[in-house]
Amino acid sequence: MKKPKIVIVGAGYGGLMTTVRLQKLVGVNEADIVLINKNDYHYETTWLHEASAGTLHHDRVRYDIRDVIDRSKVDFVQDTVVEIKKEEKKVILEKGEVEYDYLVIALGGEPETFGIKGLKEYAFGITNVNSSRQLREHIEYQFATYNMEEEKNDNRLVIVVGGAGFTGIEFLGELTNRIPELCHEYDVDSHKVKILCVEAAPTVLPGFDPELVNYAVSQLERKGVEFLIGTAIKECTPNGIIVAKGEEEPREIKAETVVWAAGVRGNSIIEKSGFEAMRGRVKVQPDLRVPGFDDVFIIGDSSLVINEEINRPYPPTAQIAMQQGEVVARNIAALVRGKQDLETFTFDNKGTVCSLGHDDAIGVVFGKKVTGAKASFMKKVVDNRSLYMIGGAGLVLKKGKFNVF
Amino acid sequence: MKKPKIVIVGAGYGGLMTTVRLQKLVGVNEADIVLINKNDYHYETTWLHEASAGTLHHDRVRYDIRDVIDRSKVDFVQDTVVEIKKEEKKVILEKGEVEYDYLVIALGGEPETFGIKGLKEYAFGITNVNSSRQLREHIEYQFATYNMEEEKNDNRLVIVVGGAGFTGIEFLGELTNRIPELCHEYDVDSHKVKILCVEAAPTVLPGFDPELVNYAVSQLERKGVEFLIGTAIKECTPNGIIVAKGEEEPREIKAETVVWAAGVRGNSIIEKSGFEAMRGRVKVQPDLRVPGFDDVFIIGDSSLVINEEINRPYPPTAQIAMQQGEVVARNIAALVRGKQDLETFTFDNKGTVCSLGHDDAIGVVFGKKVTGAKASFMKKVVDNRSLYMIGGAGLVLKKGKFNVF
Numbered sequence: 001m002k003k004p005k006i007v008i009v010g011a012g013y014g015g016l017m018t019t020v021r022l023q024k025l026v027g028v029n030e031a032d033i034v035l036i037n038k039n040d041y042h043y044e045t046t047w048l049h050e051a052s053a054g055t056l057h058h059d060r061v062r063y064d065i066r067d068v069i070d071r072s073k074v075d076f077v078q079d080t081v082v083e084i085k086k087e088e089k090k091v092i093l094e095k096g097e098v099e100y101d102y103l104v105i106a107l108g109g110e111p112e113t114f115g116i117k118g119l120k121e122y123a124f125g126i127t128n129v130n131s132s133r134q135l136r137e138h139i140e141y142q143f144a145t146y147n148m149e150e151e152k153n154d155n156r157l158v159i160v161v162g163g164a165g166f167t168g169i170e171f172l173g174e175l176t177n178r179i180p181e182l183c184h185e186y187d188v189d190s191h192k193v194k195i196l197c198v199e200a201a202p203t204v205l206p207g208f209d210p211e212l213v214n215y216a217v218s219q220l221e222r223k224g225v226e227f228l229i230g231t232a233i234k235e236c237t238p239n240g241i242i243v244a245k246g247e248e249e250p251r252e253i254k255a256e257t258v259v260w261a262a263g264v265r266g267n268s269i270i271e272k273s274g275f276e277a278m279r280g281r282v283k284v285q286p287d288l289r290v291p292g293f294d295d296v297f298i299i300g301d302s303s304l305v306i307n308e309e310i311n312r313p314y315p316p317t318a319q320i321a322m323q324q325g326e327v328v329a330r331n332i333a334a335l336v337r338g339k340q341d342l343e344t345f346t347f348d349n350k351g352t353v354c355s356l357g358h359d360d361a362i363g364v365v366f367g368k369k370v371t372g373a374k375a376s377f378m379k380k381v382v383d384n385r386s387l388y389m390i391g392g393a394g395l396v397l398k399k400g401k402f403n404v405f
Numbered sequence: 406m407k408k409p410k411i412v413i414v415g416a417g418y419g420g421l422m423t424t425v426r427l428q429k430l431v432g433v434n435e436a437d438i439v440l441i442n443k444n445d446y447h448y449e450t451t452w453l454h455e456a457s458a459g460t461l462h463h464d465r466v467r468y469d470i471r472d473v474i475d476r477s478k479v480d481f482v483q484d485t486v487v488e489i490k491k492e493e494k495k496v497i498l499e500k501g502e503v504e505y506d507y508l509v510i511a512l513g514g515e516p517e518t519f520g521i522k523g524l525k526e527y528a529f530g531i532t533n534v535n536s537s538r539q540l541r542e543h544i545e546y547q548f549a550t551y552n553m554e555e556e557k558n559d560n561r562l563v564i565v566v567g568g569a570g571f572t573g574i575e576f577l578g579e580l581t582n583r584i585p586e587l588c589h590e591y592d593v594d595s596h597k598v599k600i601l602c603v604e605a606a607p608t609v610l611p612g613f614d615p616e617l618v619n620y621a622v623s624q625l626e627r628k629g630v631e632f633l634i635g636t637a638i639k640e641c642t643p644n645g646i647i648v649a650k651g652e653e654e655p656r657e658i659k660a661e662t663v664v665w666a667a668g669v670r671g672n673s674i675i676e677k678s679g680f681e682a683m684r685g686r687v688k689v690q691p692d693l694r695v696p697g698f699d700d701v702f703i704i705g706d707s708s709l710v711i712n713e714e715i716n717r718p719y720p721p722t723a724q725i726a727m728q729q730g731e732v733v734a735r736n737i738a739a740l741v742r743g744k745q746d747l748e749t750f751t752f753d754n755k756g757t758v759c760s761l762g763h764d765d766a767i768g769v770v771f772g773k774k775v776t777g778a779k780a781s782f783m784k785k786v787v788d789n790r791s792l793y794m795i796g797g798a799g800l801v802l803k804k805g806k807f808n809v810f
Contacts, residue, residue, distance in 0.1 A: 039592075059590060130552045133591065137542065137549040144542040147535045185464060186538065187444075 004031045004336055007091060007100035009081050011037035011065050012045065013318040014300035015106030016390050017325030018332075023073040025333040033074045034098060036091065040065055040078050042390075043129045045108070046318050047383065049167060052124075052132040052259075053174035054140065054182075055358065062129055063399055068391040081107065084273035086293055102295050102332050105270070106325070109301030109316055112263030112279065118236035119162075123260040126167050135259060142256050143186040157193045158255035160241055162233050163262025164199035165206070166354055169216060171261055172197060173356035176223035195225045196253065198243055199262070200232040205354065207315075212362040215371050219356050236260075264316055266302035278304065281313070287342035288328050297331070299324035305347065318386060320347055353379040409436045409741055412505035414486050414496060416442035416470050417450065418723040419705035420511030421795050422730030423737075428478040430738040438479045439503060441496065445470055445483050447795075448534045450513075451723050452788065454572060457529075457537040457664075458579035459545065459587075460763065467534055468804055473796040486512065489678035491698055507700050507737050510675070511730070514706030514721055517668030517684065523641035524567075528665040531572050540664060547661050548591040562598045563660035565646055567638050568667025569604035570611070571759055574621060576666055577602060578761035581628035600630050601658065603648055604667070605637040610759065612720075617767040620776050624761050641665075669721055671707035683709065686718070692747035693733050702736070704729035710752065723791055725752055758784040 006022065008015050019035050026033065043062040050056035065076060079093040090099045111127055113119040124135040142156040159175065161168050175195060183190040197204075197220075204227065205213050217227060228243065235242040240254040266280025275282050275290060281304040282290055288303065290296045300321035307314050314320055324345060331342045353363030353375055361375035370378060380401040387395045411427065413420050424440050431438065448467040455461035470481060484498040495504045516532055518524040529540040547561040564580065566573050580600060588595040602609075602625075609632065610618050622632060633648065640647040645659040671685025680687050680695060686709040687695055693708065695701045705726035712719050719725055729750060736747045758768030758780055766780035775783060785806040792800045 130549075130592075134546070134549040134553050137546040141539070141542040141546045144535075144539040148539050187535075 003029070004101035005034065005099065006031050006102045006104070006332055006336075007034045007036065007098055008104040008106060009036045009084075009091060010106035010108055010300070011035060011039075011042050012106060012108045012300060012321065013386065013390075014321035014325045014328075015104065016042050016065070016068065017322045018104050018106065018299070018328050019069055019074055020390055021326055021329030022332060023070045025329055026073075026336060028073055031101075031336050034077060034100075035065070035069060035074050036077045036079055036081065036093065036098065037065060038078070038080045039129075040076075041129075042068070044383070044386070045128075046386075048126050048128070048132045049171040049355075050174050050358075051129070052126045052135045052171055053178045054136040055174045055178050058129055058133040058136070060399065061132075063391070063395065068395060081269055084269065084296075086273060086275075086296060089295065100295070102335060103297065104328055104332070105267075105296065105298045105302060106300045106321070107267040107269055107302055109264040110267055110280065111260060112265040113260065114263060116233055116235065119233075119260050122236045122238055123162065123258045126171055126259065126261055135257075139257055140182070140186075143182045143188055146188055147186065153256070154192060155240065155254040156256045157188065158240075158253075159193075159195050159257040160253060160255040160259065161195070161197045162199075162236075162241070162258065162260045164197050164201070164204040164227065164229070165262055168197060168199070168259075168261035169205055169220070170355050171259065172220050172225050173360065174358075176220060176225060177357040177359075179224070193224070194255075196228060196255070197225055198228045198231050198233055198241070198253075200230070202230050204229065208352075208354070208362070209364060209369060212364070212369060212371065216354065216356055216362050219360060223357075264301060266304075270298075270302050277302075281316075286344040287331055288324055288345050289331075289342075297328045299328055305345065307347070314347055317352075319350065319352075322386065322389060323347060351378075353382055355379045408434070409506035410439065410504065411436050411507045411509070411737055411741075412439045412441065412496060412503055413509040413511060414441045414489075415511035415513055415705070416440060416444075416447050417511060417513045417705060417726065418791065418795075419726035419730045419733075420509065421447050421470070421473065422727045423509050423511065423704070423734050424474055424479055425795055426731055426734030427737060428475045430734055431478075431741060433478055436506075436741045439482060439505075440470070440474060440479050441482045441484055441486065441498065441503065442470060443483070443485045444534075445481075446534075447473070449788070449791070450533075451791075453531050453533070453537045454576040454760075455579050455763075456534070457531045457540045457576055458583045459541040460579045460583050463534055463538040463541070465804065466537075468796070468800065473800060486674055489674065489701075491678060491680075491695075491701060494700065505700070507740060508702070509733055509737070510672075510701065510703045510707060511705045511726070512672040512674055512707055514669040515672055515685065516665060517670040518665065519668060521638055521640065524638075524665050527641045527643055528567065528663045531576055531664065531666055540662075544662055545587070545591075548587050548593055551593055552591065558661070559597060560645065560659040561661045562593065563645075563658075564598075564600050564662040565658060565660040565664065566600070566602045567604075567641075567646070567663065567665045569602050569606070569609040569632065569634070570667055573602060573604070573664075573666035574610055574625070575760050576664065577625050577630050578765065579763075581625060581630060582762040582764075584629070598629070599660075601633060601660070602630055603633045603636050603638055603646070603658075605635070607635050609634065613757075613759070613767070614769060614774060617769070617774060617776065621759065621761055621767050624765060628762075669706060671709075675703075675707050682707075686721075691749040692736055693729055693750050694736075694747075702733045704733055710750065712752070719752055722757075724755065724757075727791065727794060728752060756783075758787055760784045 041062040047061040051058040051061045083092045125131040231245040244250040283304045288297045301316040327345045351365035355361040361379045363375045384400045446467040452466040456463040456466045488497045530536040636650040649655040675685045688709045693702045706721040732750045756770035760766040766784045768780045789805045
């Protein structure tokens with residue numbers, strides 16, 4: 001009898017969690033496991049704001065996939081997915097193709113630019129290691145160039161962050177810590193630096209507790225951030241952005257650095273492969289399989305799970321992706337052993353912490369509101385926990401955050 | 406009786422050495438000492454190739470002027486010299502003017518571009534802290550951007566160094582050490598990186614011992630440098646350079662980074678102020694005064710002293726500038742005390758070491774040829790010695806180089 005082949009595409013939080021759990025649950029004689037990923041490393045998406053601001057080196061936010069998988073059980077293939085031929089049960093890669101009996105799609109999200117003109121061309125993203133280190137180097141180059149100019153271009157010192165959601169706020173927290181260092185290193189007058197956050201929604205951090213939101217806003221304002229709330233970015237140009245508040249006349253804000261930190265959508269491979277999706281996200285069954293395709297699971301940013309309490313989808317987070325990975329691993333193990341009764345996924349929200357720099361944060365943990373040093377400590381516990389869940393104590397020691405005071 | 410006022414413009418090797426010696430030689434009741442400098446820091450010009458390549462942080466190559474001068478004896482003014490009115494005995498500054506009884510011009514050199522089109526606009530320089538950190542950030546940004554591009558621009562990984570003199574060779578030594586790190590940090594295939602050195606003269610390091618030159622060339626070639634000798638840069642463009650070898654047809658070399666490391670001339674303030682000069686350098690008297698102006702001394706890169714042995718000017722170096730500073734301090738002390746018999750400057754060449762990275766070098770020290778680790782060690786001794794001469798043991802401990810193995 002032929003062994004079933006389990007293929008996992010994507011080694012983000014969801015895909016890697018599925019893999020490390022499956023390699024424990026399934027014996028080498030029961031199934032073949034193949035993990036496919038574009039890079040040979042996993043990166044901590046939730047730490048990218050630090051690499052982007054330059055407060056943590058970008059090599060600190062990633063680790064070698066081969067260090068956490070059991071290579072005697074999992075076959076790792078470094079390649080990029082081009083398309084999934086779900087009727088033929090195979091994955092088309094740039095350099096080949098792989099057939100599967102069970103497929104886990106954990107390809108991660110993509111930035112959503114809502115068709116705003118120029119964003120793709122001129123705005124920087126906090127999307128992956130490549131984009132984060134480019135953003136960091138771009139900002140440093142602006143500071144380094146400022147003193148070289150005979151006629152100073154003050155817009156080099158203007159940084160616009162589009163979006164006051166989780167990523168935007170966490171990036172602002174790090175950036176405002178980094179700016180005084182940059183000013184010192186590059187002999188730039190800190191009064192000349194301008195940091196703006198533009199958000200189309202009527203509030204910062206929509207969905208967060210208003211008391212915590214007020215705390216975050218006042219802390220960031222104190223560190224020099226100017227918030228333009230209820231203000232939409234209409235266009236991004238090589239020299240800045242065009243914004244409009246309500247029915248007001250659009251106006252230009254000149255800035256050499258524009259960061260787009262609003263909006264995530266599912267992976268474009270989902271639509272390209274013909275799955276029925278909303279903004280690249282597939283509404284999965286309670287067992288996390290795709291309706292009509294009993295051999296395909298989707299988890300993470302390209303999956304859509306409804307929060308029954310408020311009848312709206314859960315926002316895509318590392319926490320939900322990892323919990324999905326655990327359930328998918330158990331469900332696939334069951335299928336391999338011929339069981340048809342699969343486990344239902346329910347999200348167990350342990351809380352959310354939004355950092356405001358390495359020394360400050362806001363959050364709700366086990367139902368309790370926290371701010372300041374306590375919240376910041378909790379954030380590091382959360383960060384270390386995901387390392388522990390995937391790579392154990394060794395990975396925490398290697399890549400963990402211990403600057404807790 | 407009015408106290409004479411001694412004004413020193415420039416806090417490079419020569420100006421700072423003059424100042425620290427004068428503050429010991431001359432009592433507060435004998436003269437006022439004023440030191441004027443554009444920045445509030447001194448930088449080690451001879452270490453800039455390291456800051457430019459990114460092997461040493463740019464804050465390591467500078468120190469606060471106030472840390473090495475005796476502020477009870479020396480009045481430090483941070484301002485930029487606009488012109489010297491030698492007939493009126495005053496220095497015009499951007500924010501004011503200062504009269505003098507004795508003036509020491511130690512303003513340092515400027516890059517000489519020989520009128521080559523586009524060099525000023527498009528080439529980077531290893532001239533000061535500002536230019537060096539911009540060059541470093543530019544290179545890092547090219548590496549950071551490479552992986553973000555769908556259509557790869559391989560020219561981002563091409564670095565052209567114009568000039569195979571001291572600065573060019575020392576920069577290449579650091580750069581070739583830095584490239585493997587950059588490739589690792591930014592996931593770039595090191596085979597795609599191309600480093601070219603273009604030199605119009607028929608040899609690398611003209612004036613150096615041929616055996617040592619051969620050693621340097623073969624070491625740098627082994628680390629990936631391609632030398633184009635006897636080849637002139639005709640033009641620098643936003644996309645690279647146009648070169649021609651002898652009578653050959655000019656050809657284009659595409660490169661996103663062009664570094665101009667050839668040619669130093671005297672300071673433009675010299676000509677602007679009406680001193681008779683050759684490329685900004687004034688042929689000073691044996692006592693280092695300007696012919697016809699008994700109250701003005703010129704030292705460092707803007708002074709010209711003939712090496713009688715070969716009847717050619719000594720090349721401008723930190724070593725000669727510091728020795729000149731010592732003599733000028735003694736001569737001014739003599740003048741203040743009414744003596745007219747001044748000391749004659751003779752250059753005591755202790756040797757020259759050209760580094761090829763932190764771990765390799767070539768040199769002639771006390772008349773003996775050295776290469777490799779021994780020469781590299783000597784280079785660090787030289788670097789620490791200039792710290793010691795100006796700021797004593799404390800400055801060596803703070804800024805010295807101790808990575809000797």
